[in-house]
Amino acid sequence: DPDCAVARSLCLAVDPDLLVTVNAMTAGYVVSNSSVSSALQPGTPTRPGAGQVAAASWLNRLRALAHRICVAPTVYAEADLDALQRVNDAGLSATAANTAGDIVDQILGVTSTRGATLMADGPLTKRAAELLNANGPTVAIAAAGFSGNDSVSGAPATADVAPRRVSPQVIAAPFDPAVGAALAAAGTDPVAPTYLDAALAVRLRHDSDAARRQDALGSMLWRALDPRIPGRTQILLPPAVWNLQADDAHAILTTLATTIRSGLAVPRPLSVAIADALAFGQGPQQLTSHTAARGRFDDEVISKITVDVGRLWGLTSALTADVRSGLTGVQYTAPLREDMLRAVSQSERPETRNGLAHQRLDIVGNTIDDLFGAVTIVNPGGSYTLATERSPLPLALHNGLAVPIRVRLQVDAPPGMAVTDVGEIELPPGYLPLRVPIEVNFTQRVAVDVSLRTPDGLSLGEPVRLSVHSNAYGKVLFAITMTAAAVLVLLAGRRLWHRFRGQPDPADLDRPDPADAMPMDHGLGSAERDRTPDRRVDEEHRV
Incomplete structure (x- = not known):
């Protein structure tokens, strides 16, 4: 390719x-x-994986190739856009349609060709066009509508590959489905694309690898070899997973080069084809919903994704950025959303898509359950005894996630217990001790249910039932305490009043005199003390 015509x-x-x-x-x-x-x-x-060196080598070779040739991103994970529109989640759809180019540019270090959506394995349906229309202007390169014979004459039909507008933001640049199907049949693992009309279905395993290769080469050349057929832009789009042998790839590239050098074809870069479609798009053309059962994801798959992605977005909205690592909540949960896109990938064979989707979504659902269960209240396993009616309720919260999360504490208290709302709590990874202000107006053992929720009300972890014993008597204890205090103040005041006036307190009239009550013969023996006459206290009190 000395003049790079094939490369262009x-x-x-x-x-x-x-x-x-x-x-x-x-x-x-x-x-x-x-x-x-x-x-x-x-x-x-x-155990450690053994492919680290091979992955680095492959990626380096791909980077070197990407700097010498046009690079275009596909839909993320080759996700089925029709299925995603049935899910109807804007965030998931944007991930599939809008983020692919940035990822390719960042990892490969190139500027990829933007403005096209490559749909190599499925038809452009009405739902798919609606999804693309909601995510900005694009040229959808997809298979043209094609049924084997002309509906009027019955002669072999020719696919109409002229660009046309299918929605305000989407222009379709069709490719010939017969050529695409012939390319998909080449290689060691032939497959019939789901966009292929049932009238064109053939037994792929009936022919040899060499025969299928010749079919692919013939489909590339048959229009160019007929001088009576007017020229047109021809897009050759093989399937995303294309298992070609070296002989297959060499034959296809050689045929393409021969066609260009012989003057049967003129190279047109993808960027030019996109610009032509934008400039000459006809329209509008109404699309129909694709109802073929082959390769279609069933309603259970769609329902699982709808439920799980809703829960995941609810959890993500409660997550905050970790100041140490810089990891955000959206980044933390992104792998699970990407797994949902892989579950509806069109790169899998049509016969196995639904089974693989169910397996992947089961794992995604279990992982989301684990994330919700990782944020919980530590169960003390015993009982709390409150010293006073205003003793706080001690708790410990645990966050097993890698990023902080905003939570709210919900305490289901029995009648007679008032709980102060502590508001929204930012729970960092790890453990956080917490004291919840309460006021108790009873004395008994009660059960208090405590649970965690996100600010939007999603339950986190398992609720905990605490056994709390209160020693508080409330208003009764307060009244008794105040009455006793008043009595003590009155008695103390009465004694002070008599002392200031120099009068004995009537409460002391029946007490013995300290001097008379103490025996004076400390040095006498026991016998002498027995002979000492009893001394009695004089009944008259000294002043």
């Missing part, structure tokens, strides 16, 4: 999910020691 006509489609995975592998990873389904659960024994 090629563009490398890269799945950002693949880049994220390989880039993470370059930093080291672990794999489970178990091969059963429980291998994906936390706590399973692991």
